[in-house]
Amino acid sequence: MSIAWTQVALAGVWGGLLALERQAFLQAMFSRPLVAATGIGLVMNDVASGLFVGMLLELFFLGGASLGASLAEHETLAATSAAAAAAAMASTTDGQATPSMWSVAILLFLPMGRLGRTIERALGGYSARLAEQASASAEAGRLRRAVRQNLWGMWPHFAIYGALTAAAALVGYALGPQLAALPPHFTKALAWACPAMGSVAAAVAAKSTKARRAGLYAGFAATAVTAVAALLAFWGSR
């Protein structure tokens, strides 16, 4: 098993930076699954894996949002870890990504969204201590020190989520050869699971939009696409 440690490190850094962007700085949607996973694909030389994983998880997590004090699932960690694992698996087979690899990566790392939320809750305690230190520093007149406690809240997000993304890449390197050794009908089963997941995720996304008459608009759009595809197939066959 040959591990590209540079790619693993880059994936870890990218995963850590995106965790910061999601919560601590800017929130300009670099941390959304479509962008985050595509970025992982770029740094690990497998854009196709990053793009498919990102598209599917963007849909699956479409309706999630942290409202008030409630925390959403960590869609960024799910996306970066699944994409890193998929890209690592592909690199063990001379860079040829397959739908079966994407299926395995998504199924294994989708629950990372919930793990990420649990970690985020735990990090809230650390940030609360920073706020207490800030208050104490302010009372003592050390104002610059007080307000800079805000920045200390960032490093655990970078370290933990970056490490988890890198670990997912390592899992991918370990799984790649195992997947290649599966019998063909298992591989085909996993490959068929991929488009099914896409359709399911897109349908879940339509419901999660909370649009009035979401089913109607989604159904109308699906019908339109199907009609156009049928027309094109008909013209193509003549």
Add this chain to the structure above:
Amino acid sequence: MSHSPPRLRKRTLAQVFFRSLFLQASWNPRGMQNLGLAYALFPALRELYPDAAAQTAAVQRHLTAFNTHPYAAAAILGGVLFHEQRIARGEESPERVATFKGSLMGPLAALGDGFFWLSLRPAVGAFCAAMVPFLGVWSAPLLLVLYNAVHLTFRARLFAQGLSLGDRLVEALARANLPTHGARLRTVAAASSGALTAWLAIAFGAGQGGEWAAVLAGGCLALGGLSYWLVARGVSRYLVLYAGTALAAVVGGLL
């Protein structure tokens, strides 16, 4: 009482705006965004209150619990600076700024959550996901461009409005009519998702080819419809995804 009106330098305003991007760096369940707020305001408070005791009091009044939408917080930051300048001139009491924050953070949170998190983000995300088959990797930068054209404009404008209008920024926000735009964006999100469901099913069928192409595409589409129905009835989307995947895998392994 000071008679010379303290006015913040443009450089200080730019520093406050840049620091506002770190509003949630130390979000915590007790004070929430309090530390981020104090961090963002500090350059302005340092300039407005050269006296150490007054500066300390100003920082401390912004270390109280605070939570709102991170983009809409720009409006409150601007408004806080509006009031702090008046407090520094002796035209208002310090309690005024606390009232301002307290009265606005809830409504602005609802406004920001409803428009950005629940409307714009899903619309842009679903639309750009639907563009992946046509634009490939360029779907990702498209998401960033479409979203941030609105996000950054909104954030900068809110800051400027809060700074110049103070409490009257509520009227300016009402004129933006965000709930109506949000409803339209959610429709875009639903339609994009539906279109992509169909496209993925058709692409799968076409990819397998042969006499089974239409059946496979139809089966995949039906799975999408069934998933929508199940989620609408409260079934966990994780369960729907894993069960749908298992079903497709079994069919694929058998055929």
